[in-house]
Amino acid sequence: MRRLLTRLWLIPVPLTFALELFIGSGWSPILGNVIAVAVGVPILVRAQSRPGRSAPLEWAVLGLLGGLALAAVAATMSLTSLWLSLVALAMLARTSSSRMNIASIVVLAVANIVCPLVMADGATFALMVFALVIAAIAIGLMLRSNDRTLVERQATAAEAERRRIATELHDLIAHEVTGIVVLAQAAGRSDNADLRSTALTKIEDSGTRALEEIRRLVSDARSESRSDTRTDDSPVTASTTASGPDFQPASRTPIATGPQSLRDRIAAFGESATITIEAPTEVAAPVWPVLDRVLVESLTNVRRHAGADVPVTVTVTTEPADLISPESTGNRTGSDGPGALMMTVANGPGAGGIGAGSGTGLSSLRVRVGHLGGRIEAGPEPGGGWSVITRLPLDPRSDHRQGENR
Structure with a gap:
């Protein structure tokens, strides 16, 4: 449904083409319409599907300029070429990132404003086209601003998620690892076999809990779970006494x-x-x-x-x-x-x-x-x-x- 709504700009194309055929504008504007539709529509559709790649739009501009030129030869206006030009201007304004794109906007805008001047009383039509061109560019710039806002929000959300994961890793895993290190130090400094066996068992338990927390954290991230408060802050503390490691996991x-x-x-x-x-x-x-x-x-x-x-x-x-x-x-x-x-x-x-x-x-x-x-x-x-x-x-x-x- 969303893709269908974004393709609504295609609806006026057959309508304007059929209107110009009906009123008999002549072979020159009709040929210009054919060129504009054959070259412009496929490129505009492709460019809309990939808004980050605006280079093909320059070829669409060439096809639209050809259609406008043939309409100017017949001293008339081409509604089909005008409409596709407005769509192209909006897309160019949304994705322009080089001097060539900006030059394409200027050339296409000027061509659409100048073409009506060859008609009788063309100044009025030129003024109307000028307003439409400004509106199309403004819409493109608005969409460009919305795209940037969306990218910034996504970056902010990603950064917030990284901080959340880092905080949870610290709050949960760091305490387990601290206990493991303390136990390992105690076992390494003792010659008591029973103490070493006890320490290794507790190190295994602490490592298992840390692994489970990492898996849970990854699972939560994949399911896009966003919990503001935690119900299981599972830290671990450890102390080492002369009789051996007195390790009590705080996660319990x-x-x-x-x-x-x-x-x-x-x-x-x-x-x-x-x-x-x-x-x-x-x-x-x-x-x-x-x-x-x-x-x-x-x-x-x-x-x-x-x-x-x-x-x-x-x-x-x-x-x-x-x-x-x-x-x-x-x-x-x-x-x-x-x-x-x-x-x-x-x-x-x-x-x-x-x-x-x-x-x-x-x-x-x-x-x-x-x-x-x-x-x-x-x-x-x-x-x-x-x-x-x-x-x-x-x-x-x-x-x-x-x-x-x-």
């Missing part, structure tokens, strides 16, 4: 829905991490999953950058809402909101972990936190170590309504 831990979920996350991380929570129970549901995402990323970065046995302290407290930056909350100020939840993840100095990261995780966290009107700060501690401080409104929806009322 459900996403946080309250304070106890954060405590379970810390318990799975290892004995070197402690958590203190002083938060009210009336916290909006979207807040806990974001805090969980920040906590998992922070703990994984501790293992990656500081080492396996570095002490980690996590505190969750309540503070006034005005401590959240105005830039991240829609320029809202004051402390009349429901308050804010602050989570601090701090670790001491360590001997070093498995290597440096890319910064993708922290950038992704800032986006997640910013969507709820919060902010996140990360940086070194004065006495050594690192801290990540996250502030989120207790009720982001309430804060958003207050910002709109103001």
